[in-house]
Amino acid sequence: MNDQSDSKHGKTAPLDLSRILPYLNNNETAIVPGGANRIKRQLEEAAQEEDEALVHDPSSVMLRVRGITESVRFGPERATVVVGRVDLGSLPHPDIDLVPLGGIERGVSRRHARLELVSDHLYLTDLNSANGTFVNGNRLDSYTPTLLHNGDEVMLGRLAVSIVFV
Template identity: 40%
Template sequence: MITCPVCKHSELDGTLFCSECGSRLWGDAFADETASFSLGRDLPRTETIGALVIPPQSVVTGITVRITGAAEPVQLSGKTEYMLGRADPKHDVIPDLDLGPYGGQHLGVSRRHASFAVTDTGLTVQDLGSTNGTQVNGRLLNPNERCPLKDGDEVRLGKLVLNIFPHLNFLSHRNSGYGNHPPSAHQ
Protein backbone atom coordinates (compact mmCIF):
# COMPACT_ATOMS: atom_id res chain seq x y z
CA MET A 1 0.00 0.00 0.00
CA ILE A 2 1.03 3.57 -0.53
CA THR A 3 -0.15 6.56 1.46
CA CYS A 4 -1.28 9.81 -0.06
CA PRO A 5 1.09 12.53 1.22
CA VAL A 6 -1.75 15.03 1.38
CA CYS A 7 -4.78 13.25 2.81
CA LYS A 8 -3.12 10.07 4.15
CA HIS A 9 -5.53 7.84 2.27
CA SER A 10 -4.18 4.37 1.52
CA GLU A 11 -4.08 3.18 -2.05
CA LEU A 12 -2.80 0.05 -3.74
CA ASP A 13 0.74 0.24 -5.10
CA GLY A 14 0.81 1.51 -8.64
CA THR A 15 -2.08 3.93 -8.13
CA LEU A 16 -1.24 7.17 -9.92
CA PHE A 17 -3.71 9.60 -8.34
CA CYS A 18 -5.27 9.54 -4.87
CA SER A 19 -8.91 8.55 -5.19
CA GLU A 20 -9.87 10.69 -2.21
CA CYS A 21 -8.21 14.00 -2.93
CA GLY A 22 -6.83 13.66 -6.46
CA SER A 23 -3.19 14.20 -5.45
CA ARG A 24 -0.53 12.80 -7.69
CA LEU A 25 1.02 9.67 -6.23
CA TRP A 26 4.02 9.33 -8.52
CA GLY A 27 6.99 11.26 -9.81
CA ASP A 28 8.95 14.10 -8.26
CA ALA A 29 6.06 15.49 -6.26
CA PHE A 30 5.73 12.14 -4.59
CA ALA A 31 8.16 9.32 -4.86
CA ASP A 32 11.84 9.75 -4.30
CA GLU A 33 12.90 13.26 -5.07
CA THR A 34 12.81 16.08 -2.60
CA ALA A 35 11.00 19.08 -4.01
CA SER A 36 13.62 21.69 -4.74
CA PHE A 37 13.13 25.42 -4.59
CA SER A 38 15.38 28.38 -3.94
CA LEU A 39 14.71 29.11 -0.33
CA GLY A 40 16.91 31.41 1.64
CA ARG A 41 19.71 31.08 -0.87
CA ASP A 42 20.10 34.84 -0.63
CA LEU A 43 20.38 34.79 3.15
CA PRO A 44 23.88 35.69 4.32
CA ARG A 45 25.95 32.70 5.28
CA THR A 46 27.96 33.66 8.33
CA GLU A 47 30.59 31.85 10.22
CA THR A 48 29.29 33.21 13.51
CA ILE A 49 28.44 30.51 15.95
CA GLY A 50 25.52 31.35 18.19
CA ALA A 51 26.15 31.94 21.86
CA LEU A 52 25.93 28.98 24.13
CA VAL A 53 23.17 29.60 26.59
CA ILE A 54 22.83 26.16 28.04
CA PRO A 55 24.76 26.11 31.28
CA PRO A 56 27.89 24.01 30.79
CA GLN A 57 27.06 21.72 33.68
CA SER A 58 23.61 20.80 32.54
CA VAL A 59 22.96 17.65 30.57
CA VAL A 60 20.32 17.31 27.91
CA THR A 61 18.15 14.30 28.71
CA GLY A 62 15.69 14.66 25.85
CA ILE A 63 14.18 17.04 23.31
CA THR A 64 10.65 18.25 22.72
CA VAL A 65 10.13 19.16 19.09
CA ARG A 66 7.13 21.18 18.11
CA ILE A 67 6.36 20.73 14.40
CA THR A 68 4.30 23.42 12.69
CA GLY A 69 0.97 21.98 11.68
CA ALA A 70 1.18 18.99 14.00
CA ALA A 71 -1.28 18.68 16.84
CA GLU A 72 1.12 17.13 19.34
CA PRO A 73 4.79 17.85 19.96
CA VAL A 74 7.22 15.00 19.45
CA GLN A 75 9.53 13.80 22.24
CA LEU A 76 13.00 12.52 21.50
CA SER A 77 15.06 10.83 24.17
CA GLY A 78 17.51 8.03 24.87
CA LYS A 79 20.15 8.81 22.27
CA THR A 80 22.99 11.25 21.84
CA GLU A 81 22.34 11.84 18.15
CA TYR A 82 19.03 12.08 16.29
CA MET A 83 18.73 12.13 12.53
CA LEU A 84 15.95 14.24 11.00
CA GLY A 85 14.62 13.52 7.52
CA ARG A 86 12.11 11.49 5.57
CA ALA A 87 11.93 7.74 5.91
CA ASP A 88 12.83 5.84 2.76
CA PRO A 89 13.03 2.14 3.53
CA LYS A 90 14.11 1.47 -0.06
CA HIS A 91 17.37 3.29 0.57
CA ASP A 92 17.67 2.24 4.19
CA VAL A 93 17.02 5.76 5.43
CA ILE A 94 15.23 5.56 8.75
CA PRO A 95 15.45 8.89 10.57
CA ASP A 96 14.87 9.18 14.29
CA LEU A 97 12.39 11.90 13.52
CA ASP A 98 10.54 11.09 10.29
CA LEU A 99 9.09 14.29 8.86
CA GLY A 100 7.44 12.56 5.91
CA PRO A 101 4.08 12.37 7.69
CA TYR A 102 4.18 16.14 8.30
CA GLY A 103 4.31 17.03 4.61
CA GLY A 104 8.09 16.90 4.64
CA GLN A 105 8.38 16.05 1.02
CA HIS A 106 6.33 18.98 -0.22
CA LEU A 107 8.05 21.27 2.21
CA GLY A 108 11.44 20.30 0.87
CA VAL A 109 12.79 18.09 3.63
CA SER A 110 15.55 15.81 2.39
CA ARG A 111 15.72 12.15 3.32
CA ARG A 112 18.82 12.89 5.41
CA HIS A 113 18.31 16.52 6.27
CA ALA A 114 19.83 17.41 9.63
CA SER A 115 20.83 15.93 12.94
CA PHE A 116 20.62 16.88 16.59
CA ALA A 117 23.59 16.00 18.76
CA VAL A 118 23.61 15.95 22.53
CA THR A 119 27.04 16.92 23.83
CA ASP A 120 28.45 17.81 27.20
CA THR A 121 27.92 21.45 26.41
CA GLY A 122 24.32 21.15 25.25
CA LEU A 123 22.34 20.54 22.13
CA THR A 124 23.46 21.27 18.57
CA VAL A 125 21.94 20.96 15.13
CA GLN A 126 23.89 20.11 12.00
CA ASP A 127 22.79 20.34 8.40
CA LEU A 128 23.61 17.10 6.59
CA GLY A 129 24.03 18.64 3.14
CA SER A 130 20.30 18.85 2.54
CA THR A 131 18.74 19.99 -0.74
CA ASN A 132 17.00 23.05 0.67
CA GLY A 133 19.16 23.82 3.66
CA THR A 134 18.66 24.26 7.41
CA GLN A 135 18.05 27.58 9.13
CA VAL A 136 18.34 28.42 12.81
CA ASN A 137 16.35 31.50 13.80
CA GLY A 138 16.46 32.67 10.20
CA ARG A 139 20.17 32.05 9.60
CA LEU A 140 21.03 29.52 6.93
CA LEU A 141 23.59 26.99 8.09
CA ASN A 142 26.39 25.93 5.81
CA PRO A 143 26.28 22.31 4.81
CA ASN A 144 27.54 20.21 7.72
CA GLU A 145 27.79 23.25 9.94
CA ARG A 146 26.99 22.56 13.58
CA CYS A 147 25.00 25.15 15.51
CA PRO A 148 24.09 25.19 19.20
CA LEU A 149 20.44 25.39 20.15
CA LYS A 150 18.75 27.07 23.06
CA ASP A 151 15.26 26.70 24.40
CA GLY A 152 12.54 27.66 21.91
CA ASP A 153 14.86 28.09 18.94
CA GLU A 154 13.30 27.89 15.52
CA VAL A 155 14.84 25.38 13.14
CA ARG A 156 13.69 25.36 9.54
CA LEU A 157 14.24 22.31 7.36
CA GLY A 158 13.41 23.53 3.85
CA LYS A 159 10.06 25.18 4.54
CA LEU A 160 9.15 23.03 7.54
CA VAL A 161 9.37 24.93 10.83
CA LEU A 162 10.34 23.21 14.09
CA ASN A 163 10.67 24.68 17.56
CA ILE A 164 13.12 22.97 19.85
CA PHE A 165 12.86 22.61 23.62
CA PRO A 166 15.73 20.63 25.18
CA HIS A 167 15.06 18.88 28.50
CA LEU A 168 17.81 19.76 30.93
CA ASN A 169 18.72 17.51 33.82
CA PHE A 170 18.54 20.18 36.49
CA LEU A 171 14.98 20.99 35.50
CA SER A 172 12.41 18.29 35.61
CA HIS A 173 10.66 17.70 32.34
CA ARG A 174 7.33 19.02 33.60
CA ASN A 175 8.69 22.02 35.45
CA SER A 176 10.47 23.29 32.40
CA GLY A 177 7.17 24.74 31.31
CA TYR A 178 7.80 23.56 27.77
CA GLY A 179 7.87 19.80 27.77
CA ASN A 180 4.18 19.11 27.46
CA HIS A 181 2.90 22.58 26.80
CA PRO A 182 5.20 24.37 24.46
CA PRO A 183 4.23 27.93 23.67
CA SER A 184 1.85 28.17 20.78
CA ALA A 185 3.51 31.18 19.21
CA HIS A 186 6.33 29.70 17.25
CA GLN A 187 6.56 31.76 14.14
Protein backbone atom coordinates (compact mmCIF):
# COMPACT_ATOMS: atom_id res chain seq x y z
CA MET A 1 0.00 0.00 0.00
CA ASN A 2 1.03 3.59 -0.27
CA ASP A 3 0.82 6.58 2.04
CA GLN A 4 -1.95 8.18 0.04
CA SER A 5 -5.64 8.53 0.75
CA ASP A 6 -7.88 5.95 -0.83
CA SER A 7 -11.62 6.64 -1.09
CA LYS A 8 -12.53 3.08 -0.13
CA HIS A 9 -10.11 2.48 2.75
CA GLY A 10 -9.12 5.95 3.99
CA LYS A 11 -5.55 7.02 4.73
CA THR A 12 -2.84 4.39 4.98
CA ALA A 13 0.55 4.54 6.64
CA PRO A 14 3.58 2.28 6.56
CA LEU A 15 3.81 -0.20 9.43
CA ASP A 16 6.99 -0.24 11.48
CA LEU A 17 7.61 -3.99 11.62
CA SER A 18 10.65 -3.55 13.86
CA ARG A 19 8.24 -3.20 16.80
CA ILE A 20 6.50 -6.49 15.98
CA LEU A 21 9.34 -8.74 14.85
CA PRO A 22 10.86 -9.28 18.33
CA TYR A 23 7.66 -11.12 19.27
CA LEU A 24 7.88 -13.59 16.39
CA ASN A 25 10.34 -16.44 15.98
CA ASN A 26 12.35 -16.40 12.77
CA ASN A 27 10.20 -19.08 11.15
CA GLU A 28 6.78 -17.84 12.29
CA THR A 29 4.13 -16.14 10.24
CA ALA A 30 1.48 -14.12 11.98
CA ILE A 31 -2.00 -13.77 10.53
CA VAL A 32 -3.75 -11.06 12.46
CA PRO A 33 -7.47 -10.35 12.00
CA GLY A 34 -7.73 -6.70 11.07
CA GLY A 35 -4.24 -6.73 9.62
CA ALA A 36 -1.54 -4.14 9.99
CA ASN A 37 -3.91 -1.36 11.06
CA ARG A 38 -5.04 -3.40 14.06
CA ILE A 39 -1.45 -4.15 15.07
CA LYS A 40 -0.52 -0.50 14.69
CA ARG A 41 -3.50 0.57 16.83
CA GLN A 42 -2.62 -1.99 19.51
CA LEU A 43 0.98 -0.80 19.62
CA GLU A 44 -0.18 2.82 19.94
CA GLU A 45 -2.57 1.88 22.76
CA ALA A 46 0.20 -0.04 24.55
CA ALA A 47 2.53 2.96 24.25
CA GLN A 48 -0.17 5.26 25.67
CA GLU A 49 -0.84 2.84 28.55
CA GLU A 50 2.90 2.66 29.25
CA ASP A 51 3.04 6.48 29.40
CA GLU A 52 0.11 6.56 31.85
CA ALA A 53 2.04 4.15 34.10
CA LEU A 54 5.21 6.25 34.10
CA VAL A 55 5.99 8.32 37.20
CA HIS A 56 7.90 11.29 35.80
CA ASP A 57 8.78 12.82 39.19
CA PRO A 58 9.28 10.48 42.18
CA SER A 59 8.07 13.22 44.54
CA SER A 60 4.82 13.72 42.64
CA VAL A 61 2.74 10.70 43.67
CA MET A 62 -0.44 11.63 45.54
CA LEU A 63 -3.06 9.55 47.29
CA ARG A 64 -6.47 11.22 47.28
CA VAL A 65 -8.81 9.91 49.97
CA ARG A 66 -12.23 11.42 50.66
CA GLY A 67 -11.20 14.79 49.24
CA ILE A 68 -7.95 14.89 51.20
CA THR A 69 -4.68 14.60 49.31
CA GLU A 70 -1.70 12.87 50.91
CA SER A 71 1.65 13.34 49.21
CA VAL A 72 3.91 10.30 48.98
CA ARG A 73 7.62 11.02 48.77
CA PHE A 74 9.81 8.53 46.97
CA GLY A 75 13.52 8.95 46.45
CA PRO A 76 16.83 7.10 46.43
CA GLU A 77 16.54 6.44 50.16
CA ARG A 78 12.83 5.58 50.09
CA ALA A 79 11.51 3.43 47.27
CA THR A 80 8.89 1.59 49.37
CA VAL A 81 5.96 2.95 51.40
CA VAL A 82 3.59 0.84 53.51
CA VAL A 83 0.02 2.09 53.92
CA GLY A 84 -2.29 0.93 56.67
CA ARG A 85 -3.48 2.03 60.07
CA VAL A 86 -1.55 2.67 63.25
CA ASP A 87 -2.39 0.47 66.21
CA LEU A 88 -0.55 1.70 69.29
CA GLY A 89 -0.41 -1.85 70.63
CA SER A 90 1.47 -3.31 67.69
CA LEU A 91 4.61 -2.61 65.70
CA PRO A 92 5.79 -1.86 63.08
CA HIS A 93 3.62 1.10 62.12
CA PRO A 94 2.82 1.86 58.48
CA ASP A 95 4.55 4.77 56.75
CA ILE A 96 1.15 6.28 55.91
CA ASP A 97 -1.55 6.06 58.59
CA LEU A 98 -5.09 5.95 57.20
CA VAL A 99 -6.84 6.14 60.61
CA PRO A 100 -7.59 9.88 60.24
CA LEU A 101 -9.20 9.13 56.87
CA GLY A 102 -11.54 6.42 58.16
CA GLY A 103 -9.17 3.47 57.95
CA ILE A 104 -10.53 1.65 60.99
CA GLU A 105 -14.20 2.03 60.02
CA ARG A 106 -13.51 0.95 56.45
CA GLY A 107 -11.54 -2.20 57.22
CA VAL A 108 -7.96 -1.13 56.50
CA SER A 109 -5.41 -3.55 57.98
CA ARG A 110 -2.46 -2.41 60.09
CA ARG A 111 -0.03 -3.13 57.25
CA HIS A 112 -2.49 -3.26 54.38
CA ALA A 113 -0.47 -2.66 51.22
CA ARG A 114 2.91 -1.58 49.92
CA LEU A 115 3.61 1.06 47.26
CA GLU A 116 6.93 0.58 45.53
CA LEU A 117 8.62 2.75 42.92
CA VAL A 118 10.75 0.66 40.54
CA SER A 119 12.33 2.21 37.43
CA ASP A 120 9.78 5.07 37.35
CA HIS A 121 6.83 2.68 37.66
CA LEU A 122 4.61 2.49 40.75
CA TYR A 123 3.53 -0.94 41.99
CA LEU A 124 0.94 -1.83 44.63
CA THR A 125 1.17 -5.07 46.60
CA ASP A 126 -1.45 -6.38 49.01
CA LEU A 127 0.24 -7.51 52.22
CA ASN A 128 -2.26 -10.30 52.97
CA SER A 129 -4.81 -7.80 54.28
CA ALA A 130 -7.99 -9.04 55.94
CA ASN A 131 -10.40 -7.17 53.63
CA GLY A 132 -8.41 -7.15 50.41
CA THR A 133 -6.95 -4.61 48.02
CA PHE A 134 -8.63 -3.79 44.71
CA VAL A 135 -7.42 -1.83 41.67
CA ASN A 136 -10.21 -0.57 39.42
CA GLY A 137 -12.52 -3.23 40.86
CA ASN A 138 -10.12 -6.17 40.50
CA ARG A 139 -8.97 -7.89 43.69
CA LEU A 140 -5.21 -8.29 43.99
CA ASP A 141 -3.58 -11.54 44.99
CA SER A 142 -1.53 -11.18 48.16
CA TYR A 143 2.17 -10.45 47.66
CA THR A 144 1.76 -9.99 43.89
CA PRO A 145 2.87 -6.51 42.71
CA THR A 146 0.44 -4.75 40.36
CA LEU A 147 1.44 -1.84 38.11
CA LEU A 148 -0.51 1.35 38.86
CA HIS A 149 -1.51 4.00 36.34
CA ASN A 150 -2.31 7.65 36.85
CA GLY A 151 -5.94 7.93 37.97
CA ASP A 152 -6.35 4.33 39.14
CA GLU A 153 -9.00 3.75 41.81
CA VAL A 154 -7.71 1.63 44.67
CA MET A 155 -9.83 0.13 47.44
CA LEU A 156 -8.05 -0.72 50.67
CA GLY A 157 -10.75 -2.74 52.38
CA ARG A 158 -13.67 -0.35 51.82
CA LEU A 159 -11.56 2.84 51.75
CA ALA A 160 -11.42 4.37 48.25
CA VAL A 161 -8.09 5.91 47.25
CA SER A 162 -7.28 7.63 43.94
CA ILE A 163 -3.71 7.42 42.68
CA VAL A 164 -2.53 10.66 41.05
CA PHE A 165 0.81 11.34 39.36
CA VAL A 166 1.25 15.11 39.33
